[in-house]
Amino acid sequence: MELPFAESWKIKMVEPIRKSTREEREQWMKESFYNVFQLRSDQVYIDLITDSGTGAMSDRQWAAMMLGDESYAGASSFFNLKNTITRLTGFEYVIPTHQGRAAENVLFSYLVHEGDIVPGNSHFDTTKGHIEGRKAIALDCTIDEAKNTQLEIPFKGNVDCRKLEKALKDFGDKIPFIIVTITNNTAGGQPVSMANLMEVRELADKYKKPVLFDSARFAENAYFIKTREIGYADKTIKEITHEMFSLADGMTMSAKKDGIVNMGGFIATRLQDWYDGAKGYCVQYEGYLTYGGMNGRDMNALAVGLDENTEFDVLQTRIHQVEYLAQKLDEYGIPYQRPAGGHAIFVDASKVLTHVPKEEFPAQTLTIELFLEAGIRGCEIGYILADRDPVTRENRFGGLDLLRLAIPRRVYTDNHMNVVAAALKNVFDRRESITRGVKIAWEAPLMRHFTVKLEKL
Numbered sequence: 001m002e003l004p005f006a007e008s009w010k011i012k013m014v015e016p017i018r019k020s021t022r023e024e025r026e027q028w029m030k031e032s033f034y035n036v037f038q039l040r041s042d043q044v045y046i047d048l049i050t051d052s053g054t055g056a057m058s059d060r061q062w063a064a065m066m067l068g069d070e071s072y073a074g075a076s077s078f079f080n081l082k083n084t085i086t087r088l089t090g091f092e093y094v095i096p097t098h099q100g101r102a103a104e105n106v107l108f109s110y111l112v113h114e115g116d117i118v119p120g121n122s123h124f125d126t127t128k129g130h131i132e133g134r135k136a137i138a139l140d141c142t143i144d145e146a147k148n149t150q151l152e153i154p155f156k157g158n159v160d161c162r163k164l165e166k167a168l169k170d171f172g173d174k175i176p177f178i179i180v181t182i183t184n185n186t187a188g189g190q191p192v193s194m195a196n197l198m199e200v201r202e203l204a205d206k207y208k209k210p211v212l213f214d215s216a217r218f219a220e221n222a223y224f225i226k227t228r229e230i231g232y233a234d235k236t237i238k239e240i241t242h243e244m245f246s247l248a249d250g251m252t253m254s255a256k257k258d259g260i261v262n263m264g265g266f267i268a269t270r271l272q273d274w275y276d277g278a279k280g281y282c283v284q285y286e287g288y289l290t291y292g293g294m295n296g297r298d299m300n301a302l303a304v305g306l307d308e309n310t311e312f313d314v315l316q317t318r319i320h321q322v323e324y325l326a327q328k329l330d331e332y333g334i335p336y337q338r339p340a341g342g343h344a345i346f347v348d349a350s351k352v353l354t355h356v357p358k359e360e361f362p363a364q365t366l367t368i369e370l371f372l373e374a375g376i377r378g379c380e381i382g383y384i385l386a387d388r389d390p391v392t393r394e395n396r397f398g399g400l401d402l403l404r405l406a407i408p409r410r411v412y413t414d415n416h417m418n419v420v421a422a423a424l425k426n427v428f429d430r431r432e433s434i435t436r437g438v439k440i441a442w443e444a445p446l447m448r449h450f451t452v453k454l455e456k457l
Ligand SMILES: *Cc1c(COP(=O)(O)O)cnc(C)c1O
Pocket: 052, 099, 100, 101, 102, 124, 126, 127, 181, 185, 214, 215, 216, 217, 253, 254, 255, 256, 257, 264, 265
C-alpha cells in the first residue's frame, strides 16, 4: 500500500495552548468590543490571525542564533545572510531591514515620487500605503478572474498583461517600476506563473522599466510553479527561485513569511543605482548597512530559514496542510476562495451568512462566531478592513467580504485543522439562524480594523 503523507519534521519543543468555555469567550469578546485584534493571545485556542512572524523556527535556526555576530559594522551574520540571498536570487546587493514594510519605505523613498504610477498585481496594504503616502498611485492590473472566488484556475495571482501594457503606454514617464507580488497575498495567496513573470519582463524591457518583486511568499510561489506549471516538475525549488528572480531587477521581502523568522526583512537588487539610492535611507530609517534594523543573530536565523524553506519537502508539508483544511471545508460544503492559496483559506462570508445584511458586516460576524464557537481566531478581510471612501465617507461594499484563516508555518498539526473545520461547520450548519451582525460604535479614520469597537446587533 502507498504510504500516507506526513510532515517533513518532528517536534522538539512544545508550547501549551488552552481551551476555554463558551461563557468565557462570550465575556472576552464583549470586553474586546467584538474585535479579535483586542483579544489577548492566551484567550485564543488556535490562532490563525496571520502567518506573519508566527512560524516555528527549526533547531538549525536556533543554533545559528547562538553564532550571531552583533558587531555594528561588517558582522559575519550579515555576510551569511547576503551570501544566501545572492545564491538563491542572483541579486548582488542586499540591504537588511526590520521587516517588509521597512524595505518598502527605504527603497520607495528613493524610487517613488509625487505623481508617479506604480502598476502591479493587487499591491499589499503596506505597499500601497508607501506608494499613496508619497502621493503616487498604485494601479491594480490583476487578472479579472481573481475576483471570482469560485473559479478554479492554477495561477489566479497573475498580472493582466493587457492592462499592464495599457498602463505602460498611457503613463510611460510616470512609471518608476512595475511591481509583482509573489504570491498575490491580497487575491488570496494565489500564485503567479513563470510564464506570466516572463511576459511582464518582456513588457518591462519593451518599455524600458525595471521590475520589482514583492517577495514575501516567493518560496510558496515557486512550489506552485513546480507542481502546477508545465515544464517545472523536475526542477528544484532553488532552481525555480533562481529563474523567477532572473526576471526581476530587485525584491522587497518580508522575512516574517517565507523566511520563517519572527521578525526581519530586506531589499535585494542587481541594480547598483537602486542600491546606491536606497543606502542613505537605510542608514536614516533602519540602521547601518550591515544590520539595517536586524540583530546579528536574527540575520543568521534568516539565512538558515531561507535555505530551508526553499527545499521541496518543507514547502510540501506547509501547502499540504493548507490543502488539507480546504478539503475538509469542501467536505462540509463551505465556500472559500478557490483553489486554496499558499498561506491561508479565505472563507467567502457573503456566501455563508446570507441572512446578515452587508451593512452589518457578514465576514466580521463570521469571525466573531468562529471565536465564540471554539476559540479560533481568524481575521476579517472584508468591509471593515476596506475602510470608508476617502471622499464620500461611505463604507466600501464593492470588494469581497472574507474570513481569512492564515496558517502559521510548522506550528499546528492537522488535528488542529480538524478542529478548525469542525468549528466552522457548526457555525455553517446554523447559518440561517444568524440574521444580525454588528454595528460600529467607534472607528479610527484609517486602518480602522485594528482598533474598531463594535456592538452586537
Ligand atoms: C507582509 C507583507 C508585506 C509587509 O511586510 P511586513 O513584514 O509585515 O512589514 C509586504 N508585502 C506582502 C505581500 C506581505 O505579505
